[in-house]
Structures are given as C-alpha cells and as structure tokens.
Amino acid sequence: MAEEEHKLQFAPFHSLADEGFWRRLCSLKLDTLGIDQSPIPITGFYAPCSHAQVSNHLTLLSESLPPECDEQSSLASTVIRGNRNRCPVPGILYNTNTLESFHTLDKQSLLKAEAKKIWDDIQSGKAEEESAVLSRFLLISFADLKKWTFHYWFAFPALVLDPPAKLTDLRPASQCFSLEEAESLKAACNEWRKSTGLLGCFCIALVLFIILATIRPLRDWEDCQSACQKVLFGFYDPCHLPNHPGWPLRNFLALISSRWKVEKISFLCYREERGFPNLDISLLGEALVSVSQAWDDPQFIPNAVGWELNKGKKVSRCITLANSMDPTRLAISAA
Amino acid sequence: MVLSQKLHEAFKGTVERITGPRTVSAFKEKGVLSITEFIIAGDNLVSKCPTWSWSTCGSNSTENEIVTTMDLLAGRDLVSIVGNSKWESGEPSKRKSYLPLEKQYLITRNVPCLRRAASVEEEYEAAGGEVLLDNEDNDGWLATHGKPKETKLDEENLPNMETLDINKNNTIKSIPSYFGGEEEEDIPDIGDYNDPDNLVETDAATLQSTYLVAHEPDDDNILKTRTYDVSITYDKYYQTPRVWLTGYDESRMLLQPELVLEDVSQDHARKTVTIEDHPHLYGKHASVHPCRHGAVMKKIIDVLMSHGVEPQVDKYLFLFLKFMASVIPTIEYDYTMDFDLGSSSH
Structure with missing residues (x-):
C-alpha cells in the first residue's frame, strides 16, 4: 500500500x-x-x-x-x-x-x-x-x-x-510506533483529552529520539516544526472505518496545505475505545496535497x-x- | 433523612467524597443511595469510564410550558403508574433542585447495540440458559430465562420513522393509538421530495459506501447497528439510580420506545421495563423501573460481603450497571472495572 x-x-x-x-x-x-x-x-x-x-x-x-x-x-x-x-x-x-x-x-x-x-x-x-x-x-x-x-x-x-489529496499510506497507528512511542503518544492524548479536550484538531510533536510525544494546539505549529523530529496532525475522528479517515480531516488538510504549504502531511485519525485512546483503531496516514496556484489568489x-x-x-x-x-x-x- | 441536610451536602460536597456513617449503612443495609452517594458514585463512574459524563439540565423556561401541558394531559396517569412522589405534578422545571446543577444525571451517547436482545436469548437458551442472579421472591426479577414470547423480529418490518409506515405486524397493544390515527396518511412520503432542483454534488473524495451498516467480516449476516443514549438518573423515591434508554435506528432516527423493548431482555420487557417521561429529557423513554433496584443491589452487596469483599459506595454504579446488563444485555455501554464479583459473576 x-x-x-x-x-x-x-x-x-x-x-x-x-x-x-x-x-x-x-x-x-x-x-x-x-x-x-x-x-x-x-x-x-x-x-x-x-x-x-x-x-x-x-x-x-x-x-x-x-x-x-x-x-x-x-x-x-x-x-x-x-x-x-x-x-x-x-x-x-x-x-x-x-x-x-x-x-x-x-x-x-x-x-x-x-x-x-x-x-x-x-x-x-x-x-x-x-x-x-x-x-x-x-x-x-x-x-x-x-x-x-x-x-x-x-x-x-x-x-x-x-487536485485531490493522494493517500500514500494509511494503517492502524499501533503498527507505526514502538511500544514506548505508543505509550508516550497515548499518555499525551489522554492528557490532551482531559485538559483542552474540546479542540478537535491539534499538532502532535514527536521527539522520537527521547521517545516523547506532546500535543500542542494548532497555533503552536511553527514551534513544533522547528523543535521536533516529526509533526503529526491529529484530529478527533468520528469515523470508525479501518480504511478511511473521517470528514473533519478535509478542511484540516485544506488549512495545513494553504496556510503552511505542507505538501506531505502525516495525520493521525484519533479514535478511542471506552473513552481511552486506542491505537489499533486510530489510523496513521500520509497524504500528498498540492493545491493549484489558484488557491493563492486572495479572491479564490x-x-x-x-x-x-x-x-x-x-x-x-x-x-x-x-x-x-x-x-x-x-x-x-x-x- | 433530613432532606435539607442532604441538599446542603450535595451542593457543597460533590467533589469531596464525604461519606457519613449513616449513609454508608443505608447503602449496605438496603442497597439504596443517598443523593450525596449518587454523586460520589457518579463521579467515580465518569472518572473510570470516560464515555460517561454528567449532564446539566438543558431545560429553560419554554420547556417548562411544554412540560406543564403534558402534566395536565398525562400527569394523572403517570402518577398512578409511578407513584405520587415520583412524578411531581406541576413542577415547573425539569431541573431537580436536590441535585447539583452540573450533575443532574449521567449519560453515555452513541452506545452500539449490534444485536437484538431476543436473538441473544435464543442462543443463550440453546446453550442451556442459567440463572443470572437468584431471587427467592420469585417475582420475575432476574429469574431464569423463560421461553421468549415475542421473538419474531423481522428487520424488514421495523417501522420507518421517515415514511411513517404503519407496522402491520405490530404486536404492541398497550398504547393503541401509538402508531394509529388517520391523520398520518396526510404526511407525504419523503420519496416525493427527491429534490430535482439545485443539489448536484459529485465529489470523488467523498466515500460512497453503505457503511452505516456494521461490518462483521466473519459473519454472513450484515448487522444493522442501532445506537443508544443511556442515561442514569437519581430516583428520589426509591433512592436508587435509574436507567433510561433512548434508541436510534441504523439511520440515526429516533426509535419509538416500543421498539426499544426489542433490546431488553424479554423477561423484563413490559414488566420491569416501562415507557415513561424522562425526568430530565423530553419525550417518552424506556426505563428499567427502579422498584426492586434497592433489593437486588442489597443482594449483590450481600454476595460480595459473603466473599469477604467490602463494598464501597463509590463502586455502586459499576455493580449497578453490571446488574443492568442482565436487563439490557446487548447494549454495550461501558462499566468495566477490575472488580471481582465473586461466584455470582460470569
């Protein structure tokens, strides 16, 4: 795939x-x-x-x-x-x-x-x-x-x-992380859900080196970008399907693409089971988004x-x- | 019980887990909860099972007018069904002043119910059904599974809320007018409104799928997924929690409460599960009647104590929800905890 x-x-x-x-x-x-x-x-x-x-x-x-x-x-x-x-x-x-x-x-x-x-x-x-x-x-x-x-x-x-986004990879998030990374990610998600849990889209800053995942609001994207090895774009995914992300990702990709000009977007479809993060049903995907020139036109x-x-x-x-x-x-x- | 004292405690001590000695003894001796204990147990449920949340009362002034109208029309009968102190006729608000504003009732939404309870029971019987929790009073509570009486469940015949098909095979007789009435023929079929005008949406990035249906890869039967909003209210009269069910069909349309009874253990449907006005929400909802809750909870507590487990009041709702699972076995709400129920557990 x-x-x-x-x-x-x-x-x-x-x-x-x-x-x-x-x-x-x-x-x-x-x-x-x-x-x-x-x-x-x-x-x-x-x-x-x-x-x-x-x-x-x-x-x-x-x-x-x-x-x-x-x-x-x-x-x-x-x-x-x-x-x-x-x-x-x-x-x-x-x-x-x-x-x-x-x-x-x-x-x-x-x-x-x-x-x-x-x-x-x-x-x-x-x-x-x-x-x-x-x-x-x-x-x-x-x-x-x-x-x-x-x-x-x-x-x-x-x-x-x-043109439409191209999917280059999509798999259960559990397959993409080591045990330590997964634990760190889950802990960060839990923390996020408890505190500012109402924001449905967020950045996940992964410092893979010392195995540390932190979740930051979108406005901190630039900080994450400069400070971390890898930035994932996470969102609360209402969808349960194993092969498709849910609808809220669409406008999120539009934002990432048009605001920050990121073309290769790693996203996390955050899903839960019994109220706790479940990386087996959460999906980690990678999409290529390159919007046409027209998007730069302020009137567009x-x-x-x-x-x-x-x-x-x-x-x-x-x-x-x-x-x-x-x-x-x-x-x-x-x- | 001094109500004003309880009231005071409930408002003040919701976060602090104060348990006076007297309330503890009521919980162990009668299986009932004080309001404070309900809040404590609810707080614990919300923290251990985050799919549950406390709900505030969303009602405001105009709701009250509707409620009042309904009181006038239906109040008399409700009083006779549930007892005087249960239905406070003419009460201006659905907000219960004896509960903290922010903690009126507990709710978990979008709980899947992948199978009808009746079909589960058939399998259960075939496997040589057993006693869930013995009840020497033999009054129908949690008795062994008898032959399911109404197991004819033809999915095709489920009434369709949108077209208001009148279900010809409707076995429900208790409220004769529920689906009847000629005026429904005036309601035009929704199919007539297939808008030809201005909606042309073709988009390759929209997943076109019939995925409203739950996929069970290893099963030939494609299962339709009903979902439930399960709420727990505090029943002041019986001093126990009370479970309410609001059902939605596979296309997320409100299920008539009568159809909710298909998801209730058939031993309980229409006996202990009744359809009544929800104390906090609009409309009629199916509810497990709490008249025996205290006694059953007392038995569960006794079983625990006989196994040397000291029951704690903040775990009440876990036990309670486990008990409720015998009434609504296919509604997969969350009540997990590492708690050994002893020999009576399955």
Missing part, C-alpha cells in the same frame, strides 16, 4: 438530532421567532469514535439552540458547555415557514456561504486558534408545528482539494461539498414527534 498512491476518500460525517432539539425549536418558533426566518446560530456536538464498530455523529441537543429571549440578558455569560464527549462545533440553522420554501432554498449557495466562512477562518488564522470552526455545519429545516413534523437536511461543508474560494445523504439518496429527512407532542394522542394514551 505504501507504494501505491491513490485518491484519499473521506467517510462523510453524519448527524443526529435528538428529540429535545426539535422540541426546543418548536417553542423557539412559537414564542420567539414567529415568522422571522433569519438564520439562527446553533451548536452541534461531536466526539471521537469510541467504538470499533460504530462511528460517532454530530449531535444536536436542546441546548444546541440559543436561549430564549427572556434569557437574553444572561446571553453574554452563557457559554455552551462542552465536555470530552461533547466537543462544541458552530453551525447555522435556516428554518423556513413553509414546506415550499424549505424545498426551494438554494442549497448550493447556502453551502457555499458556509464554506466561505471556513475558508475565511483558515485565511485569517482563526481556525488555528479555534479549530472547531473547521467543522462548521449547516442545517435547513421546516417545522410543521401543526403536525409535530420536522423536515430537515444537514450539510457538513468540506473544501474540495484540487474553493469548491465545497457536504450535503448529508439520506440512505444514500439526496433527499431531506423527516421526523414526526406527534406521538409525544400531540395533546390529543397524549390524552388518549394517558386515559
């Missing part, structure tokens, strides 16, 4: 919105928004894959939506609290008033607009401070409050590398993809909560 170069393919990100999210959206729509269709800033949560057979998702909960207006006063102090199992990611929600307008939303432009934000954050350096912006997402929805039914569609905008915005498929099809999803929200049904079931 090491010799053979082939196109790097990324496993798409997936969404999961819990009942609380839709309930909150309902009340927000009824009590605060009314017919206002302005986009709403929301927060999604994700965590590294924590089981060899199941990928993790971007999860929306009731607290993903902004607080109600009567709490606006405390808004400034309201910080979305994440934890190691819930790394917050910024997103935006376009909730329409009718099903028709939901279907006629210009999905391509909406996606492009979000991709531009990601691109701008990469160019401005914000993404290095706050790597969560690389995983920015988009949600469009129509909430049918009469039927307690919600039509929705997620997108995870990814900047398309042109890379193409973007990322609408979530529904069972392999390009259709929206629909959930009905009538069973738990319709007062008539509740009354009948309670009788």
Whole structure:
C-alpha cells in the first residue's frame, strides 16, 4: 500500500438530532421567532469514535439552540458547555415557514456561504486558534408545528482539494510506533483529552529520539516544526472505518496545505475505545496535497461539498414527534 | 433523612467524597443511595469510564410550558403508574433542585447495540440458559430465562420513522393509538421530495459506501447497528439510580420506545421495563423501573460481603450497571472495572 498512491476518500460525517432539539425549536418558533426566518446560530456536538464498530455523529441537543429571549440578558455569560464527549462545533440553522420554501432554498449557495466562512477562518488564522470552526455545519429545516413534523437536511461543508489529496499510506497507528512511542503518544492524548479536550484538531510533536510525544494546539505549529523530529496532525475522528479517515480531516488538510504549504502531511485519525485512546483503531496516514496556484489568489474560494445523504439518496429527512407532542394522542394514551 | 441536610451536602460536597456513617449503612443495609452517594458514585463512574459524563439540565423556561401541558394531559396517569412522589405534578422545571446543577444525571451517547436482545436469548437458551442472579421472591426479577414470547423480529418490518409506515405486524397493544390515527396518511412520503432542483454534488473524495451498516467480516449476516443514549438518573423515591434508554435506528432516527423493548431482555420487557417521561429529557423513554433496584443491589452487596469483599459506595454504579446488563444485555455501554464479583459473576 505504501507504494501505491491513490485518491484519499473521506467517510462523510453524519448527524443526529435528538428529540429535545426539535422540541426546543418548536417553542423557539412559537414564542420567539414567529415568522422571522433569519438564520439562527446553533451548536452541534461531536466526539471521537469510541467504538470499533460504530462511528460517532454530530449531535444536536436542546441546548444546541440559543436561549430564549427572556434569557437574553444572561446571553453574554452563557457559554455552551462542552465536555470530552461533547466537543462544541458552530453551525447555522435556516428554518423556513413553509414546506415550499424549505424545498426551494438554494442549497448550493447556502453551502457555499458556509464554506466561505471556513475558508475565511483558515485565511485569517482563526481556525488555528479555534479549530472547531473547521467543522462548521449547516442545517435547513421546516417545522410543521401543526403536525409535530420536522423536515430537515444537514450539510457538513468540506473544501474540495484540487487536485485531490493522494493517500500514500494509511494503517492502524499501533503498527507505526514502538511500544514506548505508543505509550508516550497515548499518555499525551489522554492528557490532551482531559485538559483542552474540546479542540478537535491539534499538532502532535514527536521527539522520537527521547521517545516523547506532546500535543500542542494548532497555533503552536511553527514551534513544533522547528523543535521536533516529526509533526503529526491529529484530529478527533468520528469515523470508525479501518480504511478511511473521517470528514473533519478535509478542511484540516485544506488549512495545513494553504496556510503552511505542507505538501506531505502525516495525520493521525484519533479514535478511542471506552473513552481511552486506542491505537489499533486510530489510523496513521500520509497524504500528498498540492493545491493549484489558484488557491493563492486572495479572491479564490474553493469548491465545497457536504450535503448529508439520506440512505444514500439526496433527499431531506423527516421526523414526526406527534406521538409525544400531540395533546390529543397524549390524552388518549394517558386515559 | 433530613432532606435539607442532604441538599446542603450535595451542593457543597460533590467533589469531596464525604461519606457519613449513616449513609454508608443505608447503602449496605438496603442497597439504596443517598443523593450525596449518587454523586460520589457518579463521579467515580465518569472518572473510570470516560464515555460517561454528567449532564446539566438543558431545560429553560419554554420547556417548562411544554412540560406543564403534558402534566395536565398525562400527569394523572403517570402518577398512578409511578407513584405520587415520583412524578411531581406541576413542577415547573425539569431541573431537580436536590441535585447539583452540573450533575443532574449521567449519560453515555452513541452506545452500539449490534444485536437484538431476543436473538441473544435464543442462543443463550440453546446453550442451556442459567440463572443470572437468584431471587427467592420469585417475582420475575432476574429469574431464569423463560421461553421468549415475542421473538419474531423481522428487520424488514421495523417501522420507518421517515415514511411513517404503519407496522402491520405490530404486536404492541398497550398504547393503541401509538402508531394509529388517520391523520398520518396526510404526511407525504419523503420519496416525493427527491429534490430535482439545485443539489448536484459529485465529489470523488467523498466515500460512497453503505457503511452505516456494521461490518462483521466473519459473519454472513450484515448487522444493522442501532445506537443508544443511556442515561442514569437519581430516583428520589426509591433512592436508587435509574436507567433510561433512548434508541436510534441504523439511520440515526429516533426509535419509538416500543421498539426499544426489542433490546431488553424479554423477561423484563413490559414488566420491569416501562415507557415513561424522562425526568430530565423530553419525550417518552424506556426505563428499567427502579422498584426492586434497592433489593437486588442489597443482594449483590450481600454476595460480595459473603466473599469477604467490602463494598464501597463509590463502586455502586459499576455493580449497578453490571446488574443492568442482565436487563439490557446487548447494549454495550461501558462499566468495566477490575472488580471481582465473586461466584455470582460470569
């Protein structure tokens, strides 16, 4: 595999919105928004894959939506609290008033607009401070409050590398390190997860000579670069597949490539089992990325993809909560 | 038990592991936990099994209005099901004031459930099923595995949340209106919305795969992966933890709680596992009813003590989750620890 170069393919990100999210959206729509269709800033949560057979998702909960207006006063102090199992990611929600307008939303432009934000954050350096912006997402929805039914569609905008990244190596991380190196890496990962565990992308500085791995935030890349033998780019990989890295690597590669002009990128798909780093399911890969000249043009915005498929099809999803929200049904079931 | 004292302790001593002698004796004698002990045991679970986290209450004012509406509509019945002090009817918030704000309940998300419990039980029986934990009261708790009554599990027939197919083979009768109702016919099929308009996305770097399905290379059966959010709340009335299950199907759509019962040991489905309002989350969720938790935990503690193991209250949830695994055997939540249960362990 090491010799053979082939196109790097990324496993798409997936969404999961819990009942609380839709309930909150309902009340927000009824009590605060009314017919206002302005986009709403929301927060999604994700965590590294924590089981060899199941990928993790971007999860929306009731607290993903902004607080109600009567709490606006405390808004400034309201910080979305994440934890190691819930790394917050910024997103935006376009909730329409009718099903028709939901279907006629210009999905391509909406996606492009979000991709531009990601691109701008990469160019401005914000993404290095706050790597969560690389995983920015988009949600469009129509909430049918009469039927307690919600039509929705997620997108995870990814900047398309042109030409595509080539994968030169990808294997379980456990095969790439000596026992001591692996131990040092795991210890560093554990430490990272405990302390600043909310940043999903990071640099791993490997000083192989004295077998020491340290994890640093992205902004320290240059220091790592000069001080270490090897720098790996690590990210929380929600994907469980043994042969593919997950979606968040896409924009990360775009950042590494366009900001730091690194062409040969060593990356670590950080995955866990039972909440601890597992190097057998974590992947270590090497990709060759050489983007075209156009990327240097300040006006240039890379193409973007990322609408979530529904069972392999390009259709929206629909959930009905009538069973738990319709007062008539509740009354009948309670009788 | 002086509540205000407990309350005070819970708020103040969440990090410090204070265990008053009196609470210790309640844990050993009755298998129950005080609120402080619940926090201590929860802290220990979170630190040993990091897939678990404490959850704050995400509720705010508008949630309360919905809850109130539901109280009015469903409250009366809930009271009769779970007992007066359990459901505090008309309580304005889902936030429990007797628990610290930051530690309202424990949750682990995206827990895989690769097989249906019923199919596991068939294998288990074929292998000559055995008693999990003997119960002399013979009241159905943890009894030997009887013949599974409803093992007809045709994956094809699982109702599809998105199209709201009404499951013709639905054996669920307890809530007749659950899937019924003519108005559902108004809900258009999602297939109609195959947007022709503006979504053309072709990208060679996107993995095109049906990998939503768990791959088991050595198995011909391609398994569909349900996942669960498993939460543990503190049940004030029974003074024990209580497990709640929120299921998602293989395409990450909310599972109707009725379908969650397929992932519950069939001896417990509908008897000890009931579908109720979650004390902290929205909607109806399946839950292992805690009325016998204290007694069973007491037995486990007795077994430990008879083997010379001194049970510690901060390990309560590990024992508890091991016990829960007999009710929900296929939901692979994390409760590992190097703890010898003695002869009763498997």
